[in-house]
Amino acid sequence: xxxxxxxxxxxxxxxxxxxxxxxxxxxxxxxxxxxxxxxxxxxxxxxxxxxxxxxxxxxxxxxxxxxxxxxxxxxxxxxxxxxxxxxxxxxxxxxxxxxxxxxxxxxxxxxxxxxxxxxxxxxxxxxxxxxxxxxxxxxxxxxxxxxxxxxxxxxxxxxxxxxxxxxxxxxxxxxxxxxxxxxxxxxxxxxxxxxxxxxxxxxxxxxxxxxxxxxxxxxxxxxxxxxxxxxxxxxxxxxxxxxxxxxxxxxxxxxxxxxxxxxxxxxxxxxxxxxxxxxxxxxxxxxxxxxxxxxxxxxxxxxxxxxxxxxxxxxxxxxxxxxxxxxxxxxxxxxxxxxxxxxxxxxxxxxxxxxxxxxxxxxxxxxxxxxxxxxxxxxxxxxxxxxxxxxx
Numbered sequence: 536x537x538x539x540x541x542x543x544x545x546x547x548x549x550x551x552x553x554x555x556x557x558x559x560x561x562x563x564x565x566x567x568x569x570x571x572x573x574x575x576x577x578x579x580x581x582x583x584x585x586x587x588x589x590x591x592x593x594x595x596x597x598x599x600x601x602x603x604x605x606x607x608x609x610x611x612x613x614x615x616x617x618x619x620x621x622x623x624x625x626x627x628x629x630x631x632x633x634x635x636x637x638x639x640x641x642x643x644x645x646x647x648x649x650x651x652x653x654x655x656x657x658x659x660x661x662x663x664x665x666x667x668x669x670x671x672x673x674x675x676x677x678x679x680x681x682x683x684x685x686x687x688x689x690x691x692x693x694x695x696x697x698x699x700x701x702x703x704x705x706x707x708x709x710x711x712x713x714x715x716x717x718x719x720x721x722x723x724x725x726x727x728x729x730x731x732x733x734x735x736x737x738x739x740x741x742x743x744x745x746x747x748x749x750x751x752x753x754x755x756x757x758x759x760x761x762x763x764x765x766x767x768x769x770x771x772x773x774x775x776x777x778x779x780x781x782x783x784x785x786x787x788x789x790x791x792x793x794x795x796x797x798x799x800x801x802x803x804x805x806x807x808x809x810x811x812x813x814x815x816x817x818x819x820x821x822x823x824x825x826x827x828x829x830x831x832x833x834x835x836x837x838x839x840x841x842x843x844x845x846x847x848x849x850x851x852x853x854x855x856x857x858x859x860x861x862x863x864x865x866x867x868x869x870x871x872x873x874x875x876x877x878x879x880x881x882x883x884x885x886x887x888x889x890x891x892x893x894x895x896x897x898x899x900x901x902x903x904x905x906x907x908x909x910x911x912x913x914x915x916x917x918x919x920x921x922x923x924x925x926x927x
Contacts, residue, residue: 539565539654540844542673542683544661544696546572548636549812549829550689551643556593556837558650562844565681566653568690569660572644573637577715577791578825580750581607581729581742582639583631586827589834597642604634605743608727613779620728631827633729633744635717639826664696666806669850685840685850689811689833692799697814702805710795712760713737714769715752718777720784722746730779737763739772741780749784751776752793798872803858807850811836816865818872828868835860 541557543550546568554566582604590597608630612619648655656675663674664686671686688696697704722743732739737755744750751773753763762768777783800816803809812829836857843853 536672536680536682537565537654538682539563539684541565541685541687541840542671542681543567543687543689543811545689545691545694545812545814546570546644546647546655546657547576547640547689547691547812547829548643548826549833550687551640551647552590552593552595552830552833553687553689553811553836553840554647554653555595555643555650556833557840558647558653559594560841560845561652562840564647564650564653565656565683566647567656567659567661567675569658571658573641575717575788575791576636576640577713577752577793578636578750579729579740579742579752580636580744581631581633581826582830583824583827585631586830587631589830593834593837595643595646597639599638599642603638603745604632605725605745606630606632606727607729607743609729611726611728611730611779613730613732618779633742633750635744635748635750636826661696664700669807671808685809685843686807687809687811687836688814690814692796692813692817694801694810694814697801697805697810700805700808702801702808702810704799704801706797706799708798709756710797711754712757712792712794712796713752713754714763714790715750715793716773716786716790717744717788718749718751718773718782718784719747719787720749720777720782722749722780722782724781726781730776732776732779734772739776739779741776743780743782747784748787749777749780749782754793754796757795803861804854807854809836809840809854809857815861816869818868824868824872828865831864832861835864 540562542565543554544567546554546566550566550568554564558564609620644655647653656679659675659677659679661673662676665672667682670682670684673681673683688694690696725743730741732741736759737753740752740754742750753772755763773786796817798818801810801814803815811832813825815832816828818824818828839853839857839860842848842856843850
């Protein structure tokens, strides 16, 4: 049985980021994922400048992924014939880069796999996980056995491993379903905004992800899924989404199903198992903060795990620190996503949208994110290619 300092189940953004951070510090890490990479994953595909700062702090070379991306500087909500800008403009903190999830996943996984002490197991899953002393023993479906001094679950919102280990979950909103497309073509005009189209019963999120691609994701309640399966209805909505984004093109691949997705939380630590990214908390998808949340949580987890293995901090103290810092970081993003999610789905949104767009909401968001960034982030000097991408 191979013994590892840390076994991470889930090799996407949060799990891969954590594996890289630990591996480059010499810890032995097993990184496991049932999927093969690169892969498409239904996602808003927006990475904020706060996450870019964090990736640079962690010494990632994400230039290959970022060079294909397209900067954004805020959101534009469209309701009927009216549209409302939220926190738009190059000075806002709600900016970043739209980048295809498959590109970013590949960069992070390649970085992690390049660490000599990181062993990667793709297209693999655990058939058995059992507590063994202060750690956990795992058996993969191919019979491979391993022991983890620290087990981390980063396997998503619908983590089967969390369910098998009895980790409790709280769901705070009704689940959403939908369809995600990558459109390929050209932009007639580049606005630097993520467009959100509000319809009766569903939303359409449009994120520019490269100079010739647009992510279009439909989100709706369960009853709204059937109409989206009608090609005539769907094509009309896709045309509306492209028009709102000043884009002309067609779907380059088959769409991906989305859902069920709901704002949900699990404890950050359960019986010495650490939970990371969406496995710990999934935010309302309309706000586009999921990838940022996963990157920041991985950075916090790495610091806390290293304090245990390298600085002699007890495992319990490290876990307490991880839970405390993750909650502090998450509070702003959770509040933002609840605010935007409830606003966009409120029956009174026709009244609230213009009022909040013109007055307090953008300022509140900027102030909250600015304070959160000052508290949690260390000073960083971004390379020139990042500065040009995010408009600093």
